[in-house]
Amino acid sequence: MEQLKQALTSAPVLILPDPERNYVIEADASDQAVGAVLMQDQGNGLQPIAYLSKKLHGAELNYPIHDKEALAIIIAFKTWRCYLEGRKTTVYTDHCSLKYLKTQPSLSRWQVRWIDFLETHFHYDIVYKPGHKNKADALSRPAHVAAIQIEGMNPLLKGLFTHGYTIDPEIPLAEKRHLLQWDNDIAYRKGSMKIWVPNYPPLRQLLLEEYHDVLYAGHFGSNKTLTGIAKHYFWPHLAKDVQKFVTSCDTCQRMKSSKQKKAGLLQPLPVPEQPWQVVSLDFITGLPPTTSGHDAILVVIDKFSKMGHFIPTHTTAHTEETAQLFVR
Structure with missing residues (x-):
């Protein structure tokens, strides 16, 4: 890997810029970073002059992908401004909609600032190029x-x-x-x-x-x-x-911590002050039917005296029937 880095950052792969020739930028962005390559054709095809890779921070991480791709272009122009001012620059991006950045009907505040920066200082064209053919892809993509x-x-x-x-x-x-x-x-x-x-x-x-x-x-x-x-x-x-x-x-x-609010401490239930002040109800179901057709039991327990009442009923008993059994 170190030998590869050395080869990519030294001659004959890396060349010095020729101020009389036009420039080419390939820019790309991922969720966490942006990358770009500055190139020129000096007779041997496009060759790199400089590389750029920058990690996104803060609000930049929340940008939609369209703005992250545009940000990669802006960072490239700001970084290499000393080379690009006064020369025509062709920008290749794998985000097709950036071709229409200047003509889209509605722009955010930062998009307006970006376009103003580009239009004021540079002569450039934005051209779509699929991501798998974009050299900057490796600088930005996981x-x-x-x-x-x-x-x-x-x-x-x-x-x-x-x-x-x-x-x-x-x-x-x-x-x-x-x-x-x-x-x-x-x-x-x-x-x-x-x-x-x-x-x-x-x-x-x-x-x-x-x-x-x-x-x-x-x-x-x-x-x-x-x-x-x-x-x-x-x-x-x-x-x-x-x-x-x-x-x-x-x-x-199983492995990630819960984002829910932590449960509080267990609290004891209040003790009733007199019989039948607080009661508990439950059903026992799934019983074999009796001769009268009952197949369930409504259990009523007084929390003060622990007295229990067991009332025969039906599995299909609804709210009104249960209330009638309770007050009977």
């Missing part, structure tokens, strides 16, 4: 996210997808509404390039386990598990399915 990928997908896994598409009744409806686009027999949600997971329980169960149960997933809570899956996959009611899966995880229930 290793386990690459476990399930379409490129080089295990034939068994791809078979689950293709079989699921044939039996899922929602697929024709989604196609009719122009929600899908196909590539290599795999359906993507149009406009986001997220893989559309068919309504095929074995496949969805596999993805849920991959992002929650396995060792490197860490048994995250529902929010982090959902964020991990939603970065690359989509299916209707995904959030509801993730919530149900995580809350029913046996390991989480």
Whole structure:
């Protein structure tokens, strides 16, 4: 690993910037970090000039994935501003919607500040590039996210997808509404390039386990598990399915500390001051029917004297009948 790091951070892989040439940035973000690579083509194809990797902190961790991807671009421009001002820069991102960042109808305050920073100081274009082709992916993505990928997908896994598409009744409806686009027999949600997971329980169960149960997933809570899956996959009611899966995880229930308020100390029940001030009631059921048709007993105990009354009744007795037996 150290030799690989040395090779990536020294010549001939790493080059010095040429201020007369345009630049290329590849940026990416994950749940916890952002990464970017600054590159130039100096006649031998794109070669790296500098690398960037930064852990997210505080409010940044709560950003939606769209804003985390945009933040990766902003951090890259701020870090390499001395190179990029005055030169045209092409930015590659694996988040398709960022192509329309400047033209989307509503912007948050920080998005407005970001766009103002970019438009004021730089000449740039944002181009979509799938995540598995993005060099910055390795600087931002946890290793386990690459476990399930379409490129080089295990034939068994791809078979689950293709079989699921044939039996899922929602697929024709989604196609009719122009929600899908196909590539290599795999359906993507149009406009986001997220893989559309068919309504095929074995496949969805596999993805849920991959992002929650396995060792490197860490048994995250529902929010982090959902964020991990939603970065690359989509299916209707995904959030509801993730919530149900995580809350029913046996390991989480046994090993994680309870978030409920701690129970207080046991308190003694008050002692009644006179007979029949406090009584307890219960039913004994499942008894063989008597000649009069009774198959249950209503038990009434006085907590002061411990006197008991045993009243024959029926298993089907409702509230009104029970009240009549009590006051009889």
